[in-house]
Amino acid sequence: MSSPKAFVDAIGEFEPVIGMEVHVELGTESKMFCGCPTRFGAPPNTQVCPVCLGLPGSMPVMNAAAIESIIRIGLALNCSIVEWCRMSRKNYFYPDMPKDYQISQYDEPLCVDGYLDVTVATADGPLTVRVEIERVHLEEDTGKLTHSGGSTGRIHGADHSLVDYNRAGIPLVEIVTRPVTGTGALAPEVARAYVTELRDLVRGLGVSDVKMEEGSLRCDANVSLNRPGDSLGTRSETKNVNSLRSVEQAVRSEIQRQAGVLAAGGRVVQETRHFHEDTGVTTPGRSKEQAEDYRYFPEPDLVPLAPSRAWVDELRAALPEQPSVHRARLAHTWGIGDFEMVSLVNAGVLDLVEQSVAAGLAPDAARKWWAGELTRAAGERGVDPADLPVTAQDIIRVEELIAVGALNDQLARQVFEGVIAGEGRPDEVVAARALAVVSDDGALLAAIDDALSAQPDIAEKIRGGKVQAAGAIVGAVMKATRGQADASRVRALLLERLGVEDA
Amino acid sequence: MSAITRAEVAHLAHLARLDIPDAELDHYAEQLDVILGAVARVSEVVADDIPPTSHPVPLVNVLRPDVIAPCLSREEALAAASAVEDDRFSVPRILEEEA
Numbered sequence: 001m002s003s004p005k006a007f008v009d010a011i012g013e014f015e016p017v018i019g020m021e022v023h024v025e026l027g028t029e030s031k032m033f034c035g036c037p038t039r040f041g042a043p044p045n046t047q048v049c050p051v052c053l054g055l056p057g058s059m060p061v062m063n064a065a066a067i068e069s070i071i072r073i074g075l076a077l078n079c080s081i082v083e084w085c086r087m088s089r090k091n092y093f094y095p096d097m098p099k100d101y102q103i104s105q106y107d108e109p110l111c112v113d114g115y116l117d118v119t120v121a122t123a124d125g126p127l128t129v130r131v132e133i134e135r136v137h138l139e140e141d142t143g144k145l146t147h148s149g150g151s152t153g154r155i156h157g158a159d160h161s162l163v164d165y166n167r168a169g170i171p172l173v174e175i176v177t178r179p180v181t182g183t184g185a186l187a188p189e190v191a192r193a194y195v196t197e198l199r200d201l202v203r204g205l206g207v208s209d210v211k212m213e214e215g216s217l218r219c220d221a222n223v224s225l226n227r228p229g230d231s232l233g234t235r236s237e238t239k240n241v242n243s244l245r246s247v248e249q250a251v252r253s254e255i256q257r258q259a260g261v262l263a264a265g266g267r268v269v270q271e272t273r274h275f276h277e278d279t280g281v282t283t284p285g286r287s288k289e290q291a292e293d294y295r296y297f298p299e300p301d302l303v304p305l306a307p308s309r310a311w312v313d314e315l316r317a318a319l320p321e322q323p324s325v326h327r328a329r330l331a332h333t334w335g336i337g338d339f340e341m342v343s344l345v346n347a348g349v350l351d352l353v354e355q356s357v358a359a360g361l362a363p364d365a366a367r368k369w370w371a372g373e374l375t376r377a378a379g380e381r382g383v384d385p386a387d388l389p390v391t392a393q394d395i396i397r398v399e400e401l402i403a404v405g406a407l408n409d410q411l412a413r414q415v416f417e418g419v420i421a422g423e424g425r426p427d428e429v430v431a432a433r434a435l436a437v438v439s440d441d442g443a444l445l446a447a448i449d450d451a452l453s454a455q456p457d458i459a460e461k462i463r464g465g466k467v468q469a470a471g472a473i474v475g476a477v478m479k480a481t482r483g484q485a486d487a488s489r490v491r492a493l494l495l496e497r498l499g500v501e502d503a
Numbered sequence: 504m505s506a507i508t509r510a511e512v513a514h515l516a517h518l519a520r521l522d523i524p525d526a527e528l529d530h531y532a533e534q535l536d537v538i539l540g541a542v543a544r545v546s547e548v549v550a551d552d553i554p555p556t557s558h559p560v561p562l563v564n565v566l567r568p569d570v571i572a573p574c575l576s577r578e579e580a581l582a583a584a585s586a587v588e589d590d591r592f593s594v595p596r597i598l599e600e601e602a
Contacts, residue, residue: 062566307564
């Protein structure tokens with residue numbers, strides 16, 4: 001067992017190649033092949049019928065809205081929509097599919113040869129990477145298994161498994177990229193940016209709620225490494241990647257693991273691996289059955305699909321604004337540049353900023369808090385910023401308190417800390433934590449004098465005209481007042497005290 | 504001599520979850536050979552201008568509107584299950600044969 005390499009070393013020695021398979025559960029009212037509802041969170045086995053339970057004699061019929069949705073996704077991804085294709089049976093025995101096969105598409109996907117441009121931030125500015133889409137195809141989702149009897153609730157050690165078929169048969173769109181090469185150290189970020197962009201694009205189409213935490217958008221990340229000049233290496237496929245952060249983390253972790261294996265002279269095994277949100281690493285899953293083992297054949301219970309060109313053109317004409325166009329419009333409205341926009345997208349906070357602005361917050365304030373303190377707080381807790389219990393109203397209230405001088409930025413951070421910790425809304429946190437700006441000049445001057453006598457050499461420098469040294473004294477005063485002073489006021493009082501003009 | 508090997512029969516049996524005793528593998532290999540031979544004769548008459556047929560009815564785009572239809576009740580859905588726990592179908596441990 002080799003140990004993982006440091007990321008920078010892995011990238012120094014190997015070229016990573018990534019590929020993404022994203023599954024999107026469509027938000028249709030009814031399932032793909034039957035009229036059962038698709039509502040999330042219904043009691044187990046209450047949204048099932050003979051078709052999705054695979055009972056003998058039942059016959060599937062395709063959902064027109066699902067076909068329309070996948071064509072729109074394909075068009076938005078710049079794909080060609082084929083003129084004729086069939087569904088296939090993918091045969092496998094696993095209790096998540098009661099039919100013992102999944103209706104999917106194999107060699108005749110509905111949408112082919114598209115691309116999605118994604119942008120990542122680099123030291124040299126935003127970099128746009130074109131991710132080529134190999135195919136977009138339609139299939140049905142599987143039932144949900146719960147493993148029971150084992151001590152951990154995980155699949156190993158379970159005595160038996162319990163199956164809820166509510167999800168079985170919900171229309172699922174699988175979007176498969178071609179291998180993405182040449183991204184080097186940016187590979188993890190490109191992977192994340194791709195899934196983010198795809199999520200925004202699908203959401204913009206209104207065909208799915210694309211909630212990773214509820215499983216309506218799921219991502220498998222393929223990673224392989226090769227030495228420069230060599231052909232592509234053996235890839236692993238990491239499943240269970242359930243958040244945008246995890247996409248980046250899983251790719252990074254797989255690059256490091258494979259580099260460790262290869263550098264030690266080992267071989268990467270083609271296998272399915274599981275990503276663990278808690279530890280950020282992947283472990284081996286079940287070994288992958290070969291494609292021929294699925295014995296795909298054309299689904300005899302369904303007739304072929306042949307979307308008319310007129311229909312496809314009509315759907316193309318009605319596509320909404322692309323996320324990239326939408327972002328350009330927002331950037332213009334908010335008066336920000338490419339770099340700021342890419343930062344917002346990569347931090348996963350663009351939607352949050354947009355929602356906050358829509359709720360009445362000034363764009364600058366929305367950006368400042370979401371891209372700054374709140375992103376940091378989310379990172380510290382290992383969650384996405386969207387999962388923080390902070391609302392636009394909270395930020396609006398904090399900004400109001402800052403505007404009237406009741407809070408400064410440092411205290412505002414403490415307010416958000418309290419809101420995130422579940423201590424209530426901003427006013428409640430302010431009251432409970434007794435947060436208030438010290439505006440009594442006398443108290444501030446006393447603290448300034450203390451700080452000056454504690455650091456006489458700095459005091460001398462400031463007197464001598466080195467105004468930039470004032471920061472050390474201001475910092476000491478802020479510390480002494482536990483952040484409850486107005487830093488600009490402290491600075492002004494300090495300079496006045498020393499009889500120095502501000503630079 | 505069968506073109507289908509014993510190992511292939513055993514592999515197919517595993518994929519189909521059929522428990523075929525070793526002693527019967529040759530027997531099925533011969534039978535599968537005969538069946539494949541019969542099907543192979545079809546390809547002798549196939550011309551390039553005849554596309555493969557997967558469905559006998561020349562129809563496309565049989566679709567239904569996205570409308571919810573009544574489901575089975577949970578009791579009906581679970582009625583034929585061999586075991587039920589917590590309103591779910593209870594099935595044997597999953598990775599046993601793959602482990």
